Amino acid sequence: MSGSLWLKPPKEGAALPAIPRPRREETPEPPGAESAPDTDLAPDPLDELAGRIDGFVAAAVHPDEVAALLESDGMTDDHIRLTYGRADSFALAEDLYARVERRHPAPQAPPAGPRFDGLAHCLLRGLVFALPGLAYVLAAPLLAGEQGRYGLPGGTVPLLAGAVTGWVWNQALSHRAYTWLGLGDRPAAARALLTGALPGALAGTGVALAVAAPGETPAAVFAAGQALYLAAATVLLVLGRERALLGALVPLAGAVPAFRWDLPGPLRIGLLLASLTAAVVLAALVLRPGLRRSAAGRGGPPRAASLPYGLFGLGSGLLVLHAGVGATPVGGAGAVVALTLSMGPAEWLLHRFRGESLTRLRTLTTARAFRRAVTGTLVLCLGGYLTVLVSLALAVTLAWPGAPWPTLPRLLALLLVGTALWLGLLLQAFGAVLGAATVCLLAAAAQTALPAAGPVATGGAAAVLAVLTCVLLVRPTAHRV
Incomplete structure (x- = not known):
């Protein structure tokens, strides 16, 4: 925001009038003339300020919104006391809010076109999130070996270590690229992805090789391909090429017959390499704008700002992994598949919550009504997501040969993980x-240290995130864009 509200403060040593008014020039009065009443007063500067920001104040549902506007425009408490005679920005905001009549604009008409375009797009993203899981089905016989560590199958440790490294790196890289896209600089976003994707792939490969034990070389090689795929998929998803990524994943559909029949090793390797090659080539093609020198852009957003997003990727990824631990291999994999598939509907419900909140911000006239409406929308969206998650878990159980029917404790644990993930994504947004x-x-650290405390740790995380969400999102200022 520019300094349109800023008024240059008086020089030091000036008086502190309650409401500053310029003096009238005095003219000598003729002898015997009676003094006329002083009616030529300067206008109240508070009225002048209210007139300039009338539209914003009229649409506000709480004085805190006005105070946030004043503070963001650079008004200090000293300046407010000197110029408007109020103690601070909150006192000034309350006066402005009381002076201006509420006038909320009518909600915007919904855009023309199919109503469920946004839902279809989010479902597509959920599909491309889940399809890479078929690569593990194809590679399973190739990775089979001796008993692994920590009670896990052989090769699991390097695979998990490489995957978690990729989640952390690519989550932070995605945030940086999305920041450039938000600034309207797509070539700079491509440049950020170009310079960050390959180091991320190398980091995932290096970590997998470092933790691989003797006899886990095939798993480490697969983890290297996994790291390269995660880098390519990040590029395509951030730049909005979900359909291209879906096309690259088509060869993995060859894993469907592998659920019932044994496929030859060369065929399995060929399908994996075909999908990986297609993803890498497509990512390289969409990164061509980043090769231009002009794509370097300005200094860009600080890199440290992307670190919390990487940490959130680490925490949420570990929670998803823990959701697949402690059950039978098939049952655990089914929970992970359900969570992964649900990310598409989760995104759509996040957008839905944002849209409904903005509509309430334009139509409601009191902060109390806004809080009640936002709380109701939050409950409906979270309930809708959990319903979808349970439905997906049951569908995966029916479609997966030999999958055990999920027990009530497993469903409860899945719901707690889903609650924590969705609320975390909402707070991130x-x-x-x-x-x-x-x-x-x-929560992930507690589950790692004490697996038996998993449901308690996840439930505690879900409760804390629910409290944080309610505290933050019931404030109208959190929804101003």
């Missing part, structure tokens, strides 16, 4: 990513 990352990391 509103900029409160550090709190969400901290809560998810603490």
Whole structure:
């Protein structure tokens, strides 16, 4: 915001009038003339300020919104006391809010076109999130070996270590690229992805090789391909090429017959390499704008600002992994598949919550009514997501040969993880990513240290995130865009 509200403060040593008024020039009065009443007073500067920001104040549902506007425009408490005779920005905001009549604009008409375009797009993203899981089905016989560590199958440790490294790196990289896109600089976003994707792939590969034990070389090689795919998929998803990524994943559909029949090793390797090659080539093609020298852009957003997003990727990724641990291999994989598939509907419900909140911000006239409406919308969206998650878990159980029917404790644990993930994503969308990352990391650390405390840790995380969400999102100022 520019300094349109800024008024240059008086020089030091000036008086502190309650409401400053310029003096009238005095003229000598003729002898015997009676003094006329002083009616030529300067206008109240508070009225002048109210006139300039009338539209914003009229649409506000709470004085705090006005105070946030004043503070963002650079008005200090000293300046407010000197110029308007009020103690601080909150006192000035309350006076402005009382002077201006509420006038909320009518809600915007819904855009023309199919109503469920946004839902279809989010479902597509959920599909491309889940399809890479078929690569593990194809590679499973190739990775089979001796019993692994920590009670896990052989090769699991390097695979998990490489995947978690990729989640952390690519989550932070995505935030940086999306920041450039928000600034309207698509070539700079491509440049950020170009310079960050390959180091992320190398980091995932290096970590997988470092933790691989003797006999886990095939798993480490697969983890290297996994790291390269995660880098390519990040590029395509950030730049909006979900359909291209879906096309690259088509060869993995060859894993469907592998659920019932044994496929030859060369065929399995060929399908994996075909999908990986297609993803890498497509990512390289969409990164061509980043090769231009002009794509370097300005200094850009600080890199440290992307760190909390990487930490949130680490915490949420570990929670998803823990959701697949402690059950039978098939049952655990089914929970992970359900969570992954649900990310598409989760995104759509996040957008829906944002849209409904903005509509309430334009139509409601009191902060209390806004809080009640936003709370109701939050409950409906979270309930809708959990319903979708349970439906997906049951569908995966029916479609997966030999999958055990989920027990009530497993469903409850899945719902707790889903609640924590969705609320964490919601807080991330509103900029409160550090709190969400901290809560998810603490819950994941507790499950890692004491697996038996998993449901308690996840339930505690879900409760804390629910409190943070209610405290933050019931404030009208959190929804101003």
